[in-house]
Amino acid sequence: MEAQSAALIGAGLAVLSGIGAGVGIGIATGKTSEAIARQPEASGKISGSFLLGIALAEATAIYGLVVALFLLFR
């Protein structure tokens, strides 16, 4: 296989890391909605830790994206 086509396949595989981030952000959002529904008065604190959580969950997808970009534009 040529190196260029191998790099293209690798870039596609690297972007699969988005699956985990999607699941993680989905769980975080669902739990946040539940928590706010239970205690609406604590919504400020809850959404603060929600933002932090999705930032950390999203990081894996971003690493995948960066790896894919490095493979595409070597």
Added chain:
Amino acid sequence: MNVSERVIEGISIDTVFTIHVAGLDIPISDTVIASWIVMALLVLLAHRATRRLSTVPGRAQALAEALVSFARSFVEENTQGRGRAFAPFLGTLFLFIVAANLLPSLSPRGGFGFEPYFTIKPLTRDINVTAALAVAVIGVSIGARLRRSGLKGFLRSLIHPMPFMLPFNLMEYAIRPASLALRLFGNMLGGFIIMILAETVLPLVLPPVLGLYFDLFDGLLQAVVFAYLSTIFIAEALE
């Protein structure tokens, strides 16, 4: 010009001119110039807003006061009142990233055979910009720990629960700036590439709608996340 050429042209970083100082060639890229523009804009606005301070604030002064008091209360809340001295740094970081992410929205756009004389591309698409910000944050958090607990306390924090945790604690000082820098860089670059694709595929309807998310909302959200994580790193150093 096909799609991949457009994307490559969009994400490439051009050297605008080179400064020759003492036998060194310092290339000045377009992202450096864009960050100078952002800095000039922020300094100018801050100067205008605080030029004639009065007890009954005008519009600009009221906005500046709201921003400053928000930064102060946010940082104090998250550091249990210990990190008041870091509020100006974190507030500046936030304002810089917000301005850097929103500035490209003012750029003229080409299309339909029209080529603008200049375009402003997002400066956070350059990993050097975001890496510099992340290194600054980690440097400040190390300095905060040194000031809070001294050199002895800093060394003790490296072997915090057990001595065998030393390599993991050291790794944290490399992983944290890397993840801060890569998060901002990857988000803004990814959004920028998607915007280029949208402008190529359907230049009439799609870009303004997608731009609301990728240029405005994502730019603001990433600035919030960056400032929030920096606050938490500094708060942890102050414990």
